[in-house]
Amino acid sequence: MSKIVEDPRSRTSTTALVATGGITVALAWLECLLIRQQLAVGLWVTVVAVVATCLVSFDARKHVAVGASLGAVTVVAQVAWLVTDFHSLWVVTAIAATALGFFLLGSAWAGSSGNPRRATAAVPAGLAAVIAMVVSALMITTAASPAPLVRSLQALGHSNSFEPAAPTAMSDSNGASRTSDIEYGSSLPNSFLDIYIADNDPSVSRPTYVMVHGGGWIAGDKADGDSESVTNSPYFASGAGPVLDAGYNLVSVNYAFAPQYRFPTQTIQLGEALQFLNTNADRYGLDMSRVVLAGSSAGGQIVGSYANVQTNPDYAQALGIEATMNRSALKALVFDSAVLDVGRAGSPQSPSPSNGFLYDIGARSYVDTTDAAWLARANVTENATSDFPPSFIADGNTGTFPDQAAELSAKLDRMGVANRLNLYSKNEAALPHAFMTTGSQWTDEYNRTKIEFLRGSVR
Template sequence: MPTRERTTRPDELERVLARRPPWSARARRWTLTALIAAFVVTALGAVAASSPWPSALAIRWVFEQGAAATIAEMERHAPDGGVDERLDVPIEGSATGAGFDVFTPAGDDEARPTVVWVHGGAWISGRKADVAPYLRILASEGYTAIGVDYSIAPEATYPTAVNELNDTLGYLVEHAEELGIDPDRLVLAGDSAGAQLASQLAVLTTNPRYAYLLGIEPALDAEQLAGVILNCGVYDLRSMAELNGIGEWGFKVALWAYTGTKDWSSSAPGSMMSTIEFVTEEFPPTFISGGNGDALTWIQSVPMAGALADAGVETHELFWPAEHAPALGHEYQFHLDLDEAQLALDETLDFLDEHTR
């Protein structure tokens, strides 16, 4: 049977439309919201493909939530008294406004061995307050402990942080007497991205060829460095390609934001940040550690420990077997409820005692 094509007459169409329920205000709002959401997602996706800002700021927010919980855990183990502290000490003449915190044994103006700690945060987050409870612990053991700030990405790009930290070291030495610092017994310390920066400052101080390539005049003399403490850091950017999943994505975003280029692995920052390539026998005695549940331990901390030992550097390692339980994650040393973190603290203090007393 042949098909018949039905044609709706204009008067019939008007009757059909008249029988349909009106489009409710709620439906219109939901539709408009969905359209706006789709537009925002599409726009953010386009921006994220051409800029690290959206993803970097999202990662920063996540890190800040985790930092708050870690600070609370450290606070349970920090001393209630016996430590004097000066917070947010300004650096005269600093254009960035970055300052530092100073923790010393209570009522003691003596110039003491000094730990200068660079906080972590994947170069895109973090602040000196994140490590303050840990520094109070070090101060209660007889050290001057200083937490330093630096400009983070994507607001500032490499090598801004290195320049700022080098300038801060110069300022600390210049004002050593009033701050309770022994300028000839300095220890550079850091965690995560802060460990990378601490290692970079140590290489800058001890390897003239590296200082020349970086184009920065070191603020310290090699003889002033008594040691280095490196926890859960990054020292070889080429091996970062071995990461996978969310970790790989996060670090790629962070490094893009920090270096200012998506091609960081093939540019000068990628090479100069890989301090594993520049350690010499002049590098200070080093305490280095990482958790067995942290992917960075196996591709960063363990190889760095090997490179230091091969260069003839006195190296104190604290690692665990791969199957150790519980698995110790990134920045495990700050989770002082763990016995392993307490052991790391004890060995850190032993290292400091051995090399600064």
Template sequence: MSWKKLRRFTRITFAGILTAIVIIFVGLFITTSFTPVPFITLLQEAGMVEGEVNSFKPKETPAETVLSDGTLLVSDIQYGDKYPNSFLDIYIPEGQEDTRRPTILFVHGGGFAWGDKTVGKPKEDDESPHYLRTLAKNGFNVVSINYALTPEYDYPVPLFQLDQAVKFLQEYGKEYGLADEGVIFMGQSAGGQVIGQYVNIQTNSKYAKQLNMKPTINLNEIKGVVFNSALLDGNQMDQTDNGLKNYLFNAMGRLFFDTDDLKKGYSVDQSNVIQHMNSNFPPTFITDGNSGSFTEQAKDLDRRMDELDIPHQFNYYDKKTAKLTHGYESLLTNEYAKKNMEKMLDFLISNDVEPIS
């Protein structure tokens, strides 16, 4: 084959591949405008979810592991059987079971479609300090839960599962070495919506009745709330400064809230953390990134808490300081994530939360 023919063949082949890619993306865009199910399912199967998306069996054999820093990790404990993925992990500092200390109850993010309670690989020692292990090293018991994922399960299933996990810990926590001095609810991204709505149920009786739920925890047992890059207002789920993320978040939100329009969905309005908050809400620490994240929602929450006179701190770094993306706070190799961790711990201590290491 001559050089001229080879070049022509290459151009035609490249053009054909490019055309095929464009057709696939156009088809996917058109399909997603009707239903996001194929798009999200494709991403889950492509590796966004490890193993089965929703399973009534744990992904690993339940085990107790002493990590290199002395933390005891009790993994894959089943806390319920009504919904899939009803498993949790417990981190106990230095393996000191039955030591009375505050418990952080963590709910992971992932747009309600993926994510995992492990938040990375807690059993490995690498260059990036593991977020949940770091919390344990600072004197907290840490409980991290999984929950059922969309599109097979939607709102408000994760809320029900969090309630089941809390009841499980109230009944069986001591069997796993938890001797509580109160609980701190912490949620990242979609997990922030779940814990925020749950705490609203505990602190707002009228709102609890709307959802046909009853408070599970005494208000004085909730020592604090931490929102990490949290979804707080589903109406704004697709309103970041990143077009691709907006497209993805819109697809996830429409599936989870079972609506064609995030601006009109009843469940979207019902789930709004900011709207249903009252002055009983516990002391709260808020942080968010400044790029491709829910920054404006965090600012809205900060203003709302000012109005309600709720003790809180909003830790935010603008783009002039550093570009920080959605979920930056868990990447503890980042100097601003480290600073945020220090500020969060100081805030909790200043509000009478005494970790014990």
């Protein structure tokens, strides 16, 4: 009985095809996940694609032209993407690299037909291939457009609605009276806000602190962290509580989500909320002649854009939005881990791949990141003028945007606009994105510093 002897060269070729194919698919996935680190990933994709093309030319037993073409398209599209930054080339690269990787793996499988272990490996290999193809399809779909992923996530939680979460009602919350789910507009979804009156005493004249929540422009809620709401993060205890204790009434605002509603819709919507509050100030016991606007993360960009509309006529004209607030009433701004440059949302400092991916998904939903003109209009720092309100600018130092915070502070310094930059060194503590929403000594210090700054600006 003759013995089957496997050709050593065939074994080596198969191993090379499997390894290179697997690496190519993995890099294609990374290409989709790490869009803002395209240089580091892109160079590896290019190198591996060249190696893959060489392997195909020598070792693929059939359809060599197909493999060589996929390799060539991957290299050309990747280099063009690195040079031009055109989004469509990124998608082409992801598709071509993924197809090239699967072609190599398929070639390796076809070339192992004489291997007696092939039948045993058929089921697990087939399962792995199906899983890899499903993941690849999801990655490429998200690379082309984040909308399907975002809408799937919104279907599970926060979404656009013209109906309030509950009927308007009054309750006690953290020692303040809370009037929840007040409708401030009817033309856009999520046009609801909550009002908190400190010490449950609307007869006392207090400045009004208006909060705009974060969530990457695709999620979040005005009641996040309220002990009376379904969700209960520490935000009110660590952020809103000190504001109420410092003698402010507080308003928390909802707004429409991207991608269904994109920039500058949310800027317009914030204007509608403030107009409503101004019209109904007496009804709710608010002093709208002394207003502080505060925004966390994506909410910071919305607040900054609104402030630019009020203080920069050229910017307001470019967006086609009229000012809705008396500039003298806008006493100060608070930026908490704000995304001030939407185009760099996917590039947080002390790089965090997961944060960068999520921020970029939100940014691409909110603004067409291939449109340089709209990206420039969404940039808070770029459009700020010497009439910009006094600003308290704070951020963490890990997976967030301290560089953008420092840039806004530096520009305001140059223009003579009062501001306070509240950043901490990593030598003191590693502070994440929106660290001020979690209870810690750094949160306490942040609150003390913020209230002290506002005391000098809000009179």
